[in-house]
Amino acid sequence: MTTRTTIQYKVSAHDTSGPAVSADWRCTCCGKLLGRRHGSAILVQFARGHRYRISRPASAVCRSCDTLNET
Numbered sequence: 684m685t686t687r688t689t690i691q692y693k694v695s696a697h698d699t700s701g702p703a704v705s706a707d708w709r710c711t712c713c714g715k716l717l718g719r720r721h722g723s724a725i726l727v728q729f730a731r732g733h734r735y736r737i738s739r740p741a742s743a744v745c746r747s748c749d750t751l752n753e754t
């Protein structure tokens with residue numbers, strides 16, 4: 684048996700440059716990445732694997748500077 688399945692898992696929860704297929708949603712004050720826009724939806728990821736898919740309009744408070752961001 685030489686067949687082997689490889690599971691690919693992309694981690695892009697931090698400020699590294701990811702694929703350009705979606706637009707970043709960043710804090711308007713400090714520029715911290717809040718999530719990614721996928722059309723009418725926002726994909727929000729946290730550092731330890733929690734992910735939320737929410738629909739716009741959405742709002743979030745930046746964890747760094749407490750600025751309320753809306754999109």
Ligand SMILES: [Zn+2]
Pocket residue numbers: 710711712713714715745746747748749750
């Ligand atoms: Zn901020």
